[in-house]
Amino acid sequence: MIYAATLSPAAPTFLPLYRQIKALVLRSLEAGEWKPGEAIPSESELAARYRVSQGTVRKAIDELAGENLLVRRQGRGTFVATHGEPREQFRFLRLAPDHGEAGSYASRTCECRRGRAGAEAARALDLKPGDAAIAIRRVLLFGGEPIVLEEITLPAARFKGLTAERLAEHEGASIYHLYETDFGTRMIRAEEKLKAAAADAVAARLLDVAAGTPLLSIERIAFTYGDRPVEWRRGLYRTDRHHYTNALF
Amino acid sequence: MIYAATLSPAAPTFLPLYRQIKALVLRSLEAGEWKPGEAIPSESELAARYRVSQGTVRKAIDELAGENLLVRRQGRGTFVATHGEPREQFRFLRLAPDHGEAGSYASRTCECRRGRAGAEAARALDLKPGDAAIAIRRVLLFGGEPIVLEEITLPAARFKGLTAERLAEHEGASIYHLYETDFGTRMIRAEEKLKAAAADAVAARLLDVAAGTPLLSIERIAFTYGDRPVEWRRGLYRTDRHHYTNALF
DNA sequence: CAGTGGTCTAGACCACCAA
DNA sequence: TGGTGGTCTAGACCACTGC
Numbered sequence: 432m433i434y435a436a437t438l439s440p441a442a443p444t445f446l447p448l449y450r451q452i453k454a455l456v457l458r459s460l461e462a463g464e465w466k467p468g469e470a471i472p473s474e475s476e477l478a479a480r481y482r483v484s485q486g487t488v489r490k491a492i493d494e495l496a497g498e499n500l501l502v503r504r505q506g507r508g509t510f511v512a513t514h515g516e517p518r519e520q521f522r523f524l525r526l527a528p529d530h531g532e533a534g535s536y537a538s539r540t541c542e543c544r545r546g547r548a549g550a551e552a553a554r555a556l557d558l559k560p561g562d563a564a565i566a567i568r569r570v571l572l573f574g575g576e577p578i579v580l581e582e583i584t585l586p587a588a589r590f591k592g593l594t595a596e597r598l599a600e601h602e603g604a605s606i607y608h609l610y611e612t613d614f615g616t617r618m619i620r621a622e623e624k625l626k627a628a629a630a631d632a633v634a635a636r637l638l639d640v641a642a643g644t645p646l647l648s649i650e651r652i653a654f655t656y657g658d659r660p661v662e663w664r665r666g667l668y669r670t671d672r673h674h675y676t677n678a679l680f
Numbered sequence: 681m682i683y684a685a686t687l688s689p690a691a692p693t694f695l696p697l698y699r700q701i702k703a704l705v706l707r708s709l710e711a712g713e714w715k716p717g718e719a720i721p722s723e724s725e726l727a728a729r730y731r732v733s734q735g736t737v738r739k740a741i742d743e744l745a746g747e748n749l750l751v752r753r754q755g756r757g758t759f760v761a762t763h764g765e766p767r768e769q770f771r772f773l774r775l776a777p778d779h780g781e782a783g784s785y786a787s788r789t790c791e792c793r794r795g796r797a798g799a800e801a802a803r804a805l806d807l808k809p810g811d812a813a814i815a816i817r818r819v820l821l822f823g824g825e826p827i828v829l830e831e832i833t834l835p836a837a838r839f840k841g842l843t844a845e846r847l848a849e850h851e852g853a854s855i856y857h858l859y860e861t862d863f864g865t866r867m868i869r870a871e872e873k874l875k876a877a878a879a880d881a882v883a884a885r886l887l888d889v890a891a892g893t894p895l896l897s898i899e900r901i902a903f904t905y906g907d908r909p910v911e912w913r914r915g916l917y918r919t920d921r922h923h924y925t926n927a928l929f
Numbered sequence: 930c931a932g933t934g935g936t937c938t939a940g941a942c943c944a945c946c947a948a
Numbered sequence: 949t950g951g952t953g954g955t956c957t958a959g960a961c962c963a964c965t966g967c
Contacts, residue, residue, distance in 0.1 A: 444963095447937090448936075448937070473951080474953070483937080484937065484938045484939070485939090486937065486938065487936085487938080490936085490937090492953095498929065499929055503954090504945095505944070505952075505954065506944075506945035506946035506951080506952055506953065506954095507946060507947080508951090508952060508953075509952085523928050620928060620929050621927070622925070622926075623927070624923040624924070624925060625919075625925075626896065626924070627876040627877070627894035628876070628919075643892075645876035645895070646876050647876040647896070648876075650923075651928075674873040674874060674875050674899075675873070675875070676873060676874075677871075677873075677874065677926060678869065679771070679772050679869060679870040679871075679872065679900075680868075680869050697956070698955075698956085722933060723933080724933085732956080732957090733956065733957045734957090735957065735958085736956060738935090753933090753964090754933075754934050754964050754965080755934065755935095756933065756964080756966080757932090757934075758933090758934075
């Protein structure tokens, strides 16, 4: 192994071995050498491949598992995380009913068109003025009731061929799972900005509330490998019978 | 060391050594053997004390550091985390201005009285019908502007002697730091529920907005060691020029 | 320079799972 | 029963801090 310091004399004057291994595993992940849901090689195989001890591989994998990129399963192996599993389903959707258990979930796509991105979305996604984008508008239903109105903007280059039909086939499952299966794009993390806003006429109609009703407005930028922003969205949430949950540590 | 399985034949049939060490360190932390901001004994000292290897102590401390209960500082030692440090200051206050840098911060206490807890607070804090509570009402100012109106409810038994004067002396610093210094109560984690709500007359006056303005409503329960809830609060946030930030992983 | 946390190794053994 | 991840140890050495 070669210390990064040897290659780039900048910043952290020293890069531990396990971080270099982590970067190598990350590169394989990003390149799709192991697909979401698949097992990666065992710790001892990786140790042999990279010529380091198993403990060093272990520490690299520990960090990747901590970042939800890998999932360890004792006795079975280490797997590439996927948004397809029920457990991961609601990691990015933190809405809960005020009372009782979470009921059914479904999405209804209103619109899916190709065109220019809005100013905010273009800035968030680093799109150049001429770049095409895909705009989706949909309503999320909980227990059959319309609770969330969402606008999603995607760079057309990465999500070529995404259609309303394909979205319709996928209703009920996480859209991030569709991104994985159809476009090989896995969402790693997201940043959100929350505000309160009054419902305009469109939102009022689609969410079945009076115009002016306070709604929770959530703007999100989602990132894939390499911290590349690849999805922008704004959601308007009815919070009369639901709330957004957050945990602080 | 004794395996937990020997003591309680229930649930996880096996409790690793490092978890037992972690529990012992946690007990010392909770008992105040080492105070916030102080250094705990070195890894080798703890290894000797508990008769385990340094690596095992290390793994226990790793987890506690991951939960923000301890802070490692290479070359210096491991310290008990505190809300007094600037770095920890805004861990529980996730408001940011829409544009520009975060400006000054201050709090202005409107009211601090002893009495009965509200129904919601009493339920959240596990208070019995007769238990006394302390109710605080305050306004948080950012850049000199009133942005947040907060009601805080505390169990009177734990926060005996908390007065408006003491709060006033503490303006500008985190109230969680005051809890630590004056009452030996350190907040470990919190759960929040976010909603959008219309400003009522009182909120409108104190936040200098029109009645009916959409506000972000945040209800929080904060926990100390042993997952004991010891603070309930509801905040109403003006979000016309600020937003609540959240990161999803 | 001594002391602390941080890294790396090698090896033994345990817990869990699937076949 | 064999393979995988999980735990534990002992020891060597490195990086950082403060005296």
